[in-house]
Amino acid sequence: MECARWWKEAVVYQIYPASFRDSDGDGIGDLNGITEKLDYIRGLGADVIWLCPVYRSPGEDSGYDISDYRDVMPAFGTMADLERLLREAHDRGLRIIMDLVVNHTSDEHPWFAESRSSKTNPKRDYYIWREGRDGREPNNWRSYFSSSAWAYDETTGEYYLHLFSKKQPDLNWKNPALREEIYEMMRFWLDKGFDGFRMDTINLILKAEGFPDSDRPPATDEGYVFDERLYANQPGVHELLREMNERVLSRYDLMTVGETLNVTPETASEYVRDERRELNMICNFELMSVDSGPLWKWDVVPWRLRDIKRIVAAWQTGLHGKGWNSLYLNNHDQPRMVSRFGDDGRYRVRSAKMLATLLHTLQGTPFIYQGEEIGMTNVRFGSIDDYRDIETLNFYNEATKRGAMEPRQAMEAIYRKGRDNVRTPMQWNDGEQAGFTDGVPWIGLNPNYKVINAERALADPYSVLSYYRRLIALRRAHPVIVYGDFELLAEEDESVFAYARRLGNERLLVVLNFFGTPATFDVPSGRLDPHAELLIANHGGDGEDSAFAETAAAGPVSDKGRDAGEGSIRLALLPYEARVYRWSER
Incomplete structure (x- = not known):
């Protein structure tokens, strides 16, 4: 577990x-x-x-x-x-x-005001500055918010990196x-x-060493290329996160x-x-x-x-x-x-x-x-x-x-x-x-x-x-939902998303019709006990006729599906129907 x-x-x-x-x-x-x-x-x-x-x-x-x-x-x-x-x-x-x-910060952060003021300012290296190349940006990187990931600053005649807006200069985590x-x-x-x-x-805090051009074709005639391979998961990022954990996170009881x-x-x-x-x-x-x-x-x-x-x-x-x-x-x-x-x-x-x-x-x-x-x-x-x-x-x-x-x-x-x-x-x-x-x-x-x-x-x-209230309450009541393992069923089914969860002897079957037309699902043998409890279902109460009430009262599966032969059970599902079954293995 x-x-x-x-x-x-x-x-x-x-x-x-x-x-x-x-x-x-x-x-x-x-x-x-x-x-x-x-x-x-x-x-x-x-x-x-x-x-x-x-x-x-x-x-x-x-x-x-x-x-x-x-x-x-x-x-x-x-x-x-x-x-x-x-x-x-x-x-x-x-x-x-x-x-x-x-x-990144805002370009109105005091750190950036100092950084852009001169090449010799102590906070110059808090951000990423580079000289231009052939009268253009240092490389062909494209930002998440369109156009170049570099902005020219006239004060010192260099470009600063911004993977997002030009008013969001990237910080230099190597400092x-x-x-x-x-x-x-x-x-x-x-x-x-x-x-x-x-x-x-957080995994963008280091960029590709040397800031190389992307070798992918540009998406527009501007020539800039969006290429996360050069922004994300760069060597050294894990060392920085471990340093953050050691210096700060490990000293508190936190969610990160x-x-x-x-x-x-x-x-x-x-x-x-x-x-x-x-x-x-x-x-x-x-x-x-x-x-x-x-x-x-x-x-x-x-x-x-x-x-x-x-x-x-x-x-x-x-x-x-x-x-x-x-x-x-x-x-x-x-x-x-x-x-x-x-x-x-x-x-x-x-x-x-x-x-x-x-x-x-x-x-x-x-x-x-x-x-x-x-x-x-x-x-x-x-x-x-x-x-x-x-x-x-x-x-x-x-x-x-x-x-x-x-x-x-x-x-x-x-x-x-x-x-x-x-x-x-x-x-x-x-x-x-x-x-x-x-x-x-x-x-x-x-x-x-x-x-x-x-x-x-x-x-x-x-x-x-x-x-939602009922789902959250069920998650608290049944550890299998939180900690159980996962098994995908009927991977090639074009309409139904079904999976099994298991923790100890507690079992779940989740069946979801992802579309607005009725569907059937033949539960693989051994993945649904005939006496399983219908833990929750989403039909009923939404202005449509339904064979079942959303109260999802416990009862045998035979009340809710029919035998499909060879020991399997066939479930008939309404449009966008969801069902969760629960049982304990003997």
Whole structure:
């Protein structure tokens, strides 16, 4: 059995502060608004909050461009407000992990002001500076936010590296003085009582030695190439994380989650194996690329269930006994999961529950992004002027300016993959501004808040929210869900995702119909006891006729399926139906 840890048994609720709850009417969510809603989070069953950045920031990239690591964004409140939030959360048994953004800072950070002031400034080497080459950038690297990853600074006549916005210069982690400043800042927050860190793009902190050109063909006529092989998982990154662990992390009882790009289950284990003494878990992006074409994120292609199953199974089996998975299908950077992988129309409720069943019955720590638990959907704003996200705006301007896409085509890509899909305000009720603010929200509301909102969900025993509560309670009641091993069934099935879990003599079978048409599933022999309990199911209560009630009362499988011959059992599944069976081996 996996070694028990509190962070393995936790359920994390991610908060994007600007869009969660505004307490003072300025249209921007804030810390006191989060404190107001702690009972809501506790009532859901979550026990850890991941707080997206609340540090002082100019807001170029929604707080991921930090100008002061030891102060609070004024729009969010004060240090006293943050300390009160932490205190009130702890009083309710909730822990809080902070977003740690140390691959880069804002160009308005005092370190960068000094660094750019002269080539001889003591903080010059806190960032990555290079001379140009033949009147152009030092190499052909492309940033995550479009165009070159280098920006020219006239003060000293050199270029600085920025893998994201040009207002987010990358830090030079080879500098020991810089690392010590970062470690001291981490201790500052942990000594206040925070319970860990989600570490933004932590495996990008070292770049390829010598900053060579990418040998891949450029994606645009500008000649810049996006190539994570040169940014991520570079030699020396593990030594730096072990140093961070030794100097800081190991001295506290923490949850540490690394956002890591371009990793596989094999390379991921190097970050999370206990004996490595680096991180508790990572969040990877392989599943988040399942509908991306050769031109990366905005090149949207249909996803295939076989690919989803292959990726999930590889991570479940690849890290079992070696490390720990984080489980998510959306976050502040990814579109709403019910719009991406489910059906946000007719079967919104049922498909949202089906996807939740997947996340909460795998081995790993589930992460719930605000609004996911009420089935919030992507938004379709009428104009690019309604969007606020820098990545989205850069993409639209570049794609339409170069003629790579017509404006309508670019908007369709944004409707599918844009980050503002998950950054519209939390939908608390059907009143004015969805109960998010008494003022004008910083970004528009999704118009469906009249139907999809927390107040309505709380009053409905068959809502997505009610189903989340039950899933979380079941995860706590049955160790097999947390610690059991994983076996993928019917790998080639084009409609049904099914898998078995086992811990000691406790067994689970999870069966998920991923599509809006009925399906049948022949359970392989020995993978379902005829007298198994139907632990939870997602049908019923969503306005459709169903042969079964969502109460999922215990009873023999023969009540819910039929013999398919040779000792196997055939299950007839409704569109987007999810079932979880449990039994004990004799």
